[in-house]
Amino acid sequence: MPHIQLTPAQRKVHRAEAHSLDPVVMVGGNGLTPAVVRETDLALQAHGLIKVRVFSDDRAERESIYQQLADQLNAAPIQHIGKLLVLWRPKPVEAREHAQDEARKPGPRDVKVLKYSKRGGQRPEVKVLRVLGNQRLTAGGKVKKARPAKTSAKKQQG
Template sequence: MPQIELTPAERREHRANAHHLQPVVMVGSDGLTAGVKKEVDAALSAHGLIKVRVFSDDRATREAIYHELAAELGAAPIQHIGKLLVLWRPLPRKDKALDEDRKPGPRDVKVLKYGRPGQRPEVKQLRVLGNQRLTAGGQLKRAKPKQQSVKKRQGG
């Protein structure tokens, strides 16, 4: 897979987003094994932006691992600082199966009913079905059927 090329502005944005992240993959004394590559690939597919910690003291080895991961996994190298490597790859699109005939299912809603001042509000858990709606007062009502004009009902 070819390595992704980013502009300096994009790289700076990804560096800022990665600042608070913790390393998700650790490269131990065995170096870059097939298992490590597989884990990095899975982490990139799940998160997009990841940090990798390399426990090697040799900077040249860490640099080689950094570029090898980016080249083989089709990722963009974002940052190499100390023993941390930051890699980014765009998340794959997830296609949802859309069914036009499908109606919305039930959803659970918390409703707060306020009483007198200084008293705790009453919390009610309601299940709103597909043919119901929740009013501003916290009541469940059935959805009204769609209105038709008089002329359409007469077939005119």
């Protein structure tokens, strides 16, 4: 499988994102084994952008490992500096949807409320309110319990 082709600008963005990352896959003395390829694939599925550390002193061997990983896993080679390899592959759609579902769960959140003065020319007062998962914020800036979920007439009878 050929690896993903990126523009230099895209590659630059991924290099900047990878700067603060730690290596998640280590390639030891046995080289590129099927277990290493499988772990790299799992890491790409989970993170999208990963660093791989190769414990080999031979630069040609590191370069071949870099190209093999990119080709076998359909990943874009981002950077090869010393013993560190940076690979990127877009996350699968299911993983992105799951991450969005996690963000949508109700929980405490801080909401800023502006209270304007009755007199003109005064600065509005900013209040930060904590709204829990079972609460809602009214138009007047007050916190109330959330409305109960409506049930159908058939469910109420049963």
